[in-house]
Amino acid sequence: MLVRPLPLLDFFVVLVMLSIGLRVTGGQLLGVFRNRALFIRTLVANCVLIPGMGFLLVSIFPLTPDASVGILLLAAIPGTPIALQFTRMAKTRLAFAAVMTFILSLVSIAITPLAIEVMPQIAHRSERPILSLMVSMLLYIALPLCVGLWVARRTPKIAPRLVLPLEILATVVFLFLMWETHLARREALRAVAGRDTILAMFLLLALSMLIGSFVGGPDGESRRVLATSTGMRSVVVVL
Numbered sequence: 001m002l003v004r005p006l007p008l009l010d011f012f013v014v015l016v017m018l019s020i021g022l023r024v025t026g027g028q029l030l031g032v033f034r035n036r037a038l039f040i041r042t043l044v045a046n047c048v049l050i051p052g053m054g055f056l057l058v059s060i061f062p063l064t065p066d067a068s069v070g071i072l073l074l075a076a077i078p079g080t081p082i083a084l085q086f087t088r089m090a091k092t093r094l095a096f097a098a099v100m101t102f103i104l105s106l107v108s109i110a111i112t113p114l115a116i117e118v119m120p121q122i123a124h125r126s127e128r129p130i131l132s133l134m135v136s137m138l139l140y141i142a143l144p145l146c147v148g149l150w151v152a153r154r155t156p157k158i159a160p161r162l163v164l165p166l167e168i169l170a171t172v173v174f175l176f177l178m179w180e181t182h183l184a185r186r187e188a189l190r191a192v193a194g195r196d197t198i199l200a201m202f203l204l205l206a207l208s209m210l211i212g213s214f215v216g217g218p219d220g221e222s223r224r225v226l227a228t229s230t231g232m233r234s235v236v237v238v239l
Contacts, residue, residue: 008177009082013140015170016084020098021148022159022166028095029149038222041215045230046078046104047111050208057200067197074233075204077108083232085174088167093221098145100229105137205231 033039054075058068087097152159212230216223 005177005181008173008180010136010140012170012173012177013084014144015166015173016088017098017101017141017144018148019163019166019170020088020094021145021150022152022163024095024098024149025152026149029099032096032099038215038217041217042100042103042226042230043107045211045215045226047107049211050078050204050230051076053207053211054204057204061196061200063197063200067200071197071200071204074201075208077111078104078230078233080232082174083229085171086228086232087225088170093219093225096222097225097229100225102137102141102145104229105141205233208233 051072054072057075058071063071084097084101087101088094148159151162209227209231213223213227215230216226
């Protein structure tokens with residue numbers, strides 16, 4: 001690999017959150033929290049329904065112990081920054097997509113210690129301690145978003161001109177990240193034992209997208225944002 005995947009991913013997240021900050025207002029971000037019904041449905045879907053579905057799939061399919069742990073982690077820990085590549089395309093729900101990225105990242109950090117407590121065999125595999133994850137979330141999600149908001153407020157004529165270059169650069173970084181990790185992902189997929197693991201993983205992701213779309217309510221763009229942010233979980237955890 002020419003570049004380590006993690007710094008590439010962090011750089012991609014910074015670019016996307018910065019571009020989102022240039023396009024939304026603080027009032028729009030705060031407005032997301034006022035829609036309590038949608039907010040609660042999103043948390044219930046990610047913290048209750050999908051983890052419950054993970055337990056159901058593990059009990060149905062004859063999986064190896066490692067595969068069972070992977071599926072349970074995939075179901076329990078929501079959110080992946082990769083979803084930003086798709087949710088950032090939202091127009092009327094861009095602020096909603098940004099807030100959901102932050103909230104689901106926060107939820108995943110909160111759930112990780114519980115997952116380690118329930119499944120201690122994964123503790124030694126963690127590459128990023130909880131404190132490091134918190135710092136990363138603030139540096140790569142919250143800070144660029146706030147910087148974008150500040151720039152848009154101070155230079156309202158210049159900010160819109162910065163959005164397109166940032167989005168183009170973010171897309172290039174995303175494609176490069178996918179290319180840099182494609183061999184590792186292919187080898188990991190080959191290492192998955194049995195078709196049952198792949199089928200269980202596919203069902204979990206597909207049903208997660210359906211649940212996300214359902215809890216999004218009547219608004220089409222909200223459904224698309226939630227289907228993407230809820231369905232695109234950290235598949236690398238299983239692999």
